[in-house]
Amino acid sequence: MMNRTLSMSAWLGLAALMVVPLTVAQDKAKKPGAYDPTAVAMAEIATLKVGKLDWPQWGGSSGRNNTPQGVNIPVTWDIESGKNVKWQSNLGSQTYGNPVAANGKIYVGTNNGGGHIKRYPATVDLGCMLCFDATNGKLLWQHSNPKLTTGRVHDWPLQGICDSPYVDGKRVWYVTSRGTVACLDTEGFYDGKNNGPYTAEPNENKDEADVIWSFDMMKELGVSQHNMCSCSVTCAGEVLFVNTSNGVSFEHLGIPAPKAASFVAMDRNTGKVLWTDRSPATAILHGQWSSPTYGVFGGQPQVVFAGGDGWVYSFDPKGDGKGGAKLLWRFDANPKEAKWILGGRGTRNNIIATPVVYDGMVYVAVGQDPEHGEGMGHLWAIDPTKRGDTSPTKAYDKAGKEIPFEKRRRLQNVIAKEMETIKPNPNHADIWHYGQMTEEKYNATDFEQQMHRSCGTVAIKNDLLYIADFSGLFHCLDARTGKPHWTYDMFAASWASPLIVEDKVYIGDEDGDVAIFPLTADPKKALKDVNGELEPALGVINMGNSVYSTPIVANNVLYIANKSTLFAIKAPAK
Template sequence: MTARFTIWLAAVAGLAFGGPAAPAADWPQWGGQPGKNMVSAEKGLPDSFVPGEKDPQGAGILMETTRNVRWAVRTGGMTCSTPAVAGGRVFIGTLRDGHGALLCLDERTGKPLWEWTAPTRDVPTTIDGRRFEFSRFPRQLGVCSSPAVDGDRVYFVTHRLEVLCLSTRGRPKTSPAAAAGAGAMLSRRCESVDVARPACPAPPAGGQVVGNIGDALPRPDKPAVPHFLVSFAPPGETYAGPAATAPPAQAPPAPATEGKPASAPPAKVRWPQGPGEAEVIWTFDIWDMGVRPSDACDCSPVFDERFLYVCTANGVDRQAESKVHDEFRAVPAPDAPNVIVLDKKTGRLVAMDGVRFPERMFHGQWSSLALGKVGGRTLIFFGGGDGRCYAFEAPAAEAPASPGRSPPDDKPATLKLAWSVDCNPKEYQVFGDMPMITHYCLGDRRRSDGINKKGDGSFVGMSEIIATPVFHNGRVYVAIGRDPEHGRGRGALWCIDAAKTGDITETGRVWCYQGLDRTLSTVSIAGGLLYVADVGGRLHCLDADTGQCHWVHETGAKAWGSTLAADGKVYMPTDKGLWVLAAGKEQKVIGKIILGAPAWASPVAADGVLYVASTNYLWAVAAKP
C-alpha cells in the first residue's frame, strides 16, 4: 500500500445548520446535516451484530450466518465513501474493476437499483517538466466522496475531479442501439456556448452528445481546445438526434514496478448489478478550472436552499523523498481555488474563494465543508491544507441565476473571508534553522533522514486539516492531522467562537485540547460531550464547553474514520473492527465487531438502521422483528 494511497482511506467520516437530527430521519449527506456533527437521534440500534460469512463463490454474504443484519451487499474492491440514506435509497461510492462507481441501493432490501461508473481520467504524467503523480491514485481508490441527496437529486465528486448531479431515480438500462434512437441530454461547454437553452438545437457538425462520464465534447473547428462538459440541459429538454455511446472500458492493468512488467487485470468479481443506470443532470469539471489535486478527489458536497459547496482538493504533487518546495515538491496550480460554489439546479459556477497559500501548502486539501448560521448570515467552514480553518460568507440566496450563460460569460463572485484561525499551536511551529516545509517533510516516519522515529505520538510539528469542521451551538470544532503513513504525532483540537471576525487565532479561541494524536476524524457532540478518534486508535471523550477530558479509550488499532454518537452509544470504526462504547462521562466498552476488513468509512444511522461499511461490504444493521 502506497503512502499517498492510504491517506484517502481515512478522509473519507431537524436539518437546521448545526442542529440535532430528527427521530427516524434520513442521513442525506456527510455528517447528516450541514453543520456536520456526527450524531443521530435514531433509537433501538443494536449493541452488536454478526457480519456473517462470505460466500466462497464471491456472491456476497451468507445471510443465514448473520445476526442483527437486515441485508449486506458487496460494494466494490475499495470503499472509502460513507453512505448517504434518503428517500428510501442508499448511495455509496466505491471502486469496481479499476473504475470509480456510485451505487444506488434499495434502503429496505439492499437490492441494487442503478449505478454510475466511469474510467479514470487520462491525466498528464508531467506538468511543466515535473513529474505529476496523481494519475495512479484514482485507480486504487475509486469514488471517495460521500454523496449528498437533495430531493430527487444526488451530488458527489467523482474520481475524475468532476462534480456530478444525478437523478436519484436513475433510468432503465438501454442497449447502445436503443440509446442511439432514444435521444440524450444535450450538454453545454465550459469554453464556449454553442447551443442555447431552451431550444437545444443539434450540436455543430461532427460534435457529439456525450452520456454519463463527462468526457470532452469533440469540436471539429477547434480540435486542440478541450471543451469539457459543464452541465446537461434540465429534465425535459432533450436532443432527439443520435447519441454517442462510449464503449465499455476495460480495467487497466496493474501499474508496472521497477524491473517488472505490468500485470494483467485481475479476474472479474461478481459485483451485484442493478437493473438501471445513472441519469446525469449536469456535470461540472473542476479539473478544467486548472485545479490539480494531490492523491485523490474526495470532497463530500454540502448544500443549502440554492447552492452546492465543494472543496476542490487542490494540492501538492511531490516525490516522497522531497523536503522543500522545489522541482520535486511543487504546487502545480498555485492560483487555483480551494472552495467553489455552484448553482445546484444548473451546475453554474457562482463563486470561489480568493485565498491562496501555495508557499504554505503542506500536502493536500481533503477537508469537506460545513455550513452554519451566524448572526443572520451563512458561513462556509473550510479546513485548509495550510492548517488554518477558514470561514467565508456564503453568496446571497437571491443572486441572479443567469440562465443559459456559461461560467466564462458569467464571472463568478469572490467569497468574502469572515475569519481564519491557525490551528497549529505556536509551540508546534518551532523549526530551528530549517524551513517550515522541510520540518514538515522530515516529520514523515518513513524517511531515512526523518526526525519522527519514536512512533509514540510525541513528535511535535505542523499538520494540515483533514477532518471536517463541525458547527454546533455557535462554535466550530476542528482538529489537525496528516496522512497516517507519516506516523503518529501531536495533534490539536480547537473550539472556535464562530461569531468573531478577522484573524481570530487568539480572540476566537475558546479552548484547544492537545492530548490527542493527529487525527482525520470529524467530531461527534451529544449531551454536552464531544467524542473524537485519533490516528493512534484512541477515542477521547471531552466536555464540549470546556475541553476537559473525561476519558480516553485505547483500541490498539488505526482509526481513520469518524465516530457516530447515537442511541446512547458511540460507534468507532478502525482497521481491526467496529468498537461500540457507551456514551457518557464514564468509560464503558460495550463490544467490538470484527468485520473481516478495515473500516475506513464512517458508520451512519437512518430510519432505525445502522449502516457500517468495510472496504468491500456494506451492512444494514437492525434488530430483526
C-alpha cells in the same frame, strides 16, 4: 483483541492533558445537554425532499454532526451467522466513502473491485458511486469514473470515490475521483428517461447512472488535485459548496496551480460557478481533502472550509457579488513555530477532518495523509462570531512587525533562529485547545494523554465530544471546556469518525473492530474490566475487514461499510 490496562490514576491523570480554555462564546448558565443536535439535524432534513428519518449527506445535515435519530439500534450482531444483519452487499475492494441514505436508497463511494456492471469488469480500475435499494441491498445503478491518464499524481490507483454525496429529492451531487462535480438523477434510467441537459451517456442501461450535469474543475478552474479529489459537498438553499482538492506536485515540492480555486460555490441546478476563493494558494502543504460545513452564527450565515494550509476559513455564502469570496474570519490551527517536513516527520499539519457545528461553536482537528503515519495533533473549539484573523497567536519579524497573512511561509510560520517572535492575538477565537502546543511537551506526555493527528471528525451530543485519532486513541471530552473525561486505546489506527445514536457511541478502526460505548462521561460506565483489561462497556464487534468509513443510522437501520462490504444492521421489532 488487545487493550492497554488503564488504571484509575491514569483516568484522573487525563486532567493533566493540556487543555487551554480561552474565551467563552456560550451561556455558562445553560444546562448541560440542553442543546439537542439530533433535533437540529432532523429539522434541517425536514426541509429537504427526503424521508424524515433519512441521513442524506455526510454528517446528516450541513452542521456535519453525526448524531441521527434512531430507536432500538443494535449493539450485537454477527456477520457470519447473520444475526441482526438485514442484508449485506458487495462494494469494491477498497471503500473510504461514508454511506448516505435518502428516499429508500443507500449511496456509497468505492472502487470497481466489485465488477458490478458488464462493461467494466473488476480488473478495470474506476472510481464508483454505487446506489443500492435500502430494502434489500440490491444494486440499482453505478456511476463510473475512468482513471485520469495523468496517473497517480492526480488519481491514485484503487482508491475509488472517497467522499459522500448530497441528496435532495431526485438529485444527488458528489465530487468524482476525476475532479468533476457531478449531478445525477437518483432514479437512474429506471424512470425511462435520460434527463438532461447532459444526455451523452454511453448507454441507458438500468444499472448505470443518469447524469444531469458535470463540471470539470481541472479543466474549468485549472485545479491540480493531489493524488485524488475528495470532498463531501453540502448545500445552503440552491448553493452547493465544494473543496476542489487543489494540492502539491507529484514531487511534493511546490504547488502547480497556486492561482486555482480551493473553495467554490456553485448553483446546484446548473453547475454554474457563483464564486471562488484561493486563500491557501502557495501555502498548501499536501492535499485538500476536507469538506465544507454551513451554519448560522449570530444571525450571519457562514460556510466554513478547512484548507490544505492548516487554516480554517469562514465566508459569507453569498460571496462578494463579483465572483469572489467574502471572508468573515480565518484561524490558524497550527502553532506558529510548527514545521512541515516531507513524509510526516514534522509537527505542522493540514486538515482532513470536517469542521462540525455544535451550539454556536465550530470544532475541528488537524491531521495528515494516513500514509504519513502518527504524530502530534490538535483539536480546537472556535468562536465563529469574531471577524478577521482569529488565530490564537500572530507572527512577527525580527523588526517587530506583524508578518502579513499573504507573506506567511508554507513550511513554518515562525523561525526563532531568524529572531522572529510569536505574540498572543487579542482577537483570538479559540474557546479551548486540546493537545500539547509544543513538540517538547508532546514528547514528555504519556501516550494516553496525547492528542495525535486525526483524519476523523468529531461527534457531539449531551455536551460530550468524541473523536478518534490516527494513533488509535478514542477520546471523550467536555465539548464546552475541552476537559478530558476518558480515552480508550483501540490498538489500531482509526480513519473513521464516531456515530452517536440514542445513548450509544460507535467507532470503527483499521482492524475491522467496531467499538460501542454508552454515551457517558464516566469512565467506570464507558469501560468495563474484562480479565484485567478495559474494554468498551457495550462490546466490540469485528466486521471481517478494515472499517475506514463512518457508521450511520437512517430509518432505524445501522449501516456499516467495511473495506469491501456494506452491511445493513437492524434488531428484530420489539
